Structure formats: C-alpha cells, structure tokens
Amino acid sequence: MRYCFRNQRSSGTSGFTSGFHPAQTGGWLPGQPPVACRAGSRNGRIARWNFADTLLRMRLPILTALLWLATAQPFQAQDQSATTATASGSPDDSALTERLFVSQCARCHGIGGTGGIAPAFRQPELRRAPTDDALVQIILNGIPGTAMAGFWNLSEDEARGLTAYVRSLGRLPPETVPGDPARGRELYEMTGNCATCHILAGQGSGWAPDLTDVGRRLNAAFLRRALVEPGADRPVMPLPSVHGPYPAYLVTEVTTGSGKTLRGTRVSEDDFTLVLRGDDGRLHSLDKTSLRRLEKLPGQSPMPSYATVFTVEELDDLVAYLASLKGAR
Structure with missing residues (x-):
C-alpha cells in the first residue's frame, strides 16, 4: 500500500499531495492517520518512501556521532587513569597533588604546610587525624565547631592523594626557630x-x-x-549562621541610638544582632536596626x-x- 499525507495548507477538494516527509507536505491532519493516495491525484506522481535514500541522507549525522564517540572515549579513560594515579605516588602524580594542595589548602595551612591561620603540617603527628582514614574524613567533611569546612568538591581519591601529601610534609625536618x-x-x-x-x-x-x-x-x-x-x-572562627571561615576579633565601632559610641571586637554577628566585646571586656548585644553607625575596621587590632x-x-x-x-x- 502506498501512502501520502493530507496537506494542511491545501484548500482544494482533493486535499492530497505527493511526497514522503510531512515537513515538506505540511503533515497529515491532527488525529487522522495517513490515507491511501488516489491514483488520479491532481498533484502528479506518487512518491514512495525509500529506505536506501533515507539512509543516504542520514550518513553525515551518523558519521559525526561515530567520530564523537571514538574521540570521547580516550578522554574519559585519561580522566579515570589520572584520578586513580593521584594516589599512586609517582613523581608526576605527586606534582599534581601538590598543585591541588596549593589551590585548596595553602590559603589557611600555608605553602608547603608551614602553617598560617590554620595548623602547620610539618609535624609527625596530627592530633585530630591519627590515621589516614581520619584525615580523609576531615578533608571531605570538615571538623564541626571549627573553621575547617569540608571539601565537597573533592573526590575520595583526591582526598587520599592530599592525605599522602600531608603525611609527607610531616616527615620533613622541623622548623628551626632562633631564640631562647x-x-x-x-x-x-x-x-x-x-x-x-x-x-x-x-x-x-x-x-x-x-x-x-x-x-x-x-x-x-x-x-x-x-x-x-x-x-x-586575624584568626578565623566558625559561626552557626556562617559557612566557612569567619574573621575573628574584628575591631568594630558603633554608635547606638542614644548616641553612645562603643568600640571593641566582634564576637558574633548575624543579619539582626551584633555581639561586641568592648575594650573594658564587657559584652554588648546590639540590635543592628537601632544603630546609628556600624563601622568595621579591618587591619586594626586590640x-x-x-x-x-x-x-x-x-x-x-x-x-x-x-x-x-x-x-x-
């Protein structure tokens, strides 16, 4: 049986056209199946659907898809091998792990793990991470109640690579400090x-x-x-309302609604309340909406x-x- 399609653009009584693709003919009417073409169609000869011709038309998209699959697979294998090799300990992998440490950890722990606002790693034992598994969990999940946040963006293999690198820092000679x-x-x-x-x-x-x-x-x-x-x-500390490191002991100066000026260090702060420790050591809980002035002074210290x-x-x-x-x- 040969088929053609009702032409939605046709206004004639016959309503039929030749061709094999609805995109060319306007498609058949919604809700109606293709109908058999009349032998005497006024639009001329009837076109048959040709599988070989359709396959020929599709050769370029098919070849493009096959080429993409052929080239994508090596990249995937390369990524997997790189991830697996990170923890293997070869010189090249150690360099990759060192760069990962610099990008993720050095901001707080210092280049080479020498310390900064966070602990140094040039020590044979880490108090919170007595085992490698414990250190991996700290890297991935952080330490509750401290400024050490978990690195959700790292895989477990990357965390184990960082663990091996941190342990290697602990085997370095300790820092020599002059003085008595x-x-x-x-x-x-x-x-x-x-x-x-x-x-x-x-x-x-x-x-x-x-x-x-x-x-x-x-x-x-x-x-x-x-x-x-x-x-x-300035050291950092965690706050319940803030994710990640939070500058501690930030010098802050305020003017209250009554015109009184207070200066001290910030203890905690959220959208509504500021807790300030004054220079006299007393704590002040202040409603931020009632303050005339609130000025934070980074670079200063009590x-x-x-x-x-x-x-x-x-x-x-x-x-x-x-x-x-x-x-x-």
Whole structure:
C-alpha cells in the first residue's frame, strides 16, 4: 500500500499531495492517520518512501556521532587513569597533588604546610587525624565547631592523594626557630604582660586567643608578624549562621541610638544582632536596626604592637617560646 499525507495548507477538494516527509507536505491532519493516495491525484506522481535514500541522507549525522564517540572515549579513560594515579605516588602524580594542595589548602595551612591561620603540617603527628582514614574524613567533611569546612568538591581519591601529601610534609625536618624559649617565657609573663588577655594552660583572662597549642597551629613567621603587626592577620572562627571561615576579633565601632559610641571586637554577628566585646571586656548585644553607625575596621587590632617594646633578640626569644607551645599530647 502506498501512502501520502493530507496537506494542511491545501484548500482544494482533493486535499492530497505527493511526497514522503510531512515537513515538506505540511503533515497529515491532527488525529487522522495517513490515507491511501488516489491514483488520479491532481498533484502528479506518487512518491514512495525509500529506505536506501533515507539512509543516504542520514550518513553525515551518523558519521559525526561515530567520530564523537571514538574521540570521547580516550578522554574519559585519561580522566579515570589520572584520578586513580593521584594516589599512586609517582613523581608526576605527586606534582599534581601538590598543585591541588596549593589551590585548596595553602590559603589557611600555608605553602608547603608551614602553617598560617590554620595548623602547620610539618609535624609527625596530627592530633585530630591519627590515621589516614581520619584525615580523609576531615578533608571531605570538615571538623564541626571549627573553621575547617569540608571539601565537597573533592573526590575520595583526591582526598587520599592530599592525605599522602600531608603525611609527607610531616616527615620533613622541623622548623628551626632562633631564640631562647626560657627567656621568652619570662618576657611573656613579665614585660609583655600577655596573660592579661590570653590564656595559656588555663592561666589568663581568656578573651583573646588561647595560646596553649599555638606552636602547633602557627609557624614562627606568623607568630613574629602577630607581635609586630597585630592587625596584619586575624584568626578565623566558625559561626552557626556562617559557612566557612569567619574573621575573628574584628575591631568594630558603633554608635547606638542614644548616641553612645562603643568600640571593641566582634564576637558574633548575624543579619539582626551584633555581639561586641568592648575594650573594658564587657559584652554588648546590639540590635543592628537601632544603630546609628556600624563601622568595621579591618587591619586594626586590640593588641598593641611590640615592635618598639622588645629588641630583635627579645622578639626571637618570645617567638621561640610561643613556637614551643604544642599543647597536651
């Protein structure tokens, strides 16, 4: 049986046209099947559907699809082999993992794991990650209650590659710090009067960062900079309302609705409330909508600079003492 299609554009009484494709003829009428062509169609001869001709017309799309499949498969295999090789330990894979560390971890942990606003990795043992599996889970899921967020964008193979790289950093020689820790302790307790703001082994007032394990968390260069330029770097802390690192001890100045000016460090903040620790150590919970002025002052710190208080040798001693504070093991 030969078929043709009703022409929706036709206004004649016959309503039939020749051709084999609805896109050329206007298609058949909705809801009606193709009908047999009349032998005496006024539009001339009847075209038959030709499978060989259709296949010939489709040769270019088919060849294009086959070519794409042939070229896409090696790329997929290459990606899979690269992911698998990341944890294999070859020199090339170690370089790839090092670049991954620089892009994902060095912002907080420092280039080469020397430390920064987050702990240094140049130590044989990591307190929170005694095993490789524990370190993999920390990389992927983070540490609740800290500024260490989980890296959901990394695969488990990438996390294991980073774990191997971090362990290799722990086998490097420890950092050499000049100075005398014993003399540095005397400066901490006497001249520096550091316990006025900091806690160390449970001793001190405690509103400033706890220094009990500061030598495990920060390198010597960071510690020295904190002493001479205290506003250059700020530690980070987690907040329930904020994802990821949150600048801590940010100097903030406000003017209340009654015209009173308060200056101190931010303890926490959300869309509606600011908690401020004043210079006198008192806490102030402030409704942000009622404030006349709210100014945040990055680059400043409530801690004074010790650049002119201590000599270069004394700074070396104090840094050496702080670097020796590793906390309880």
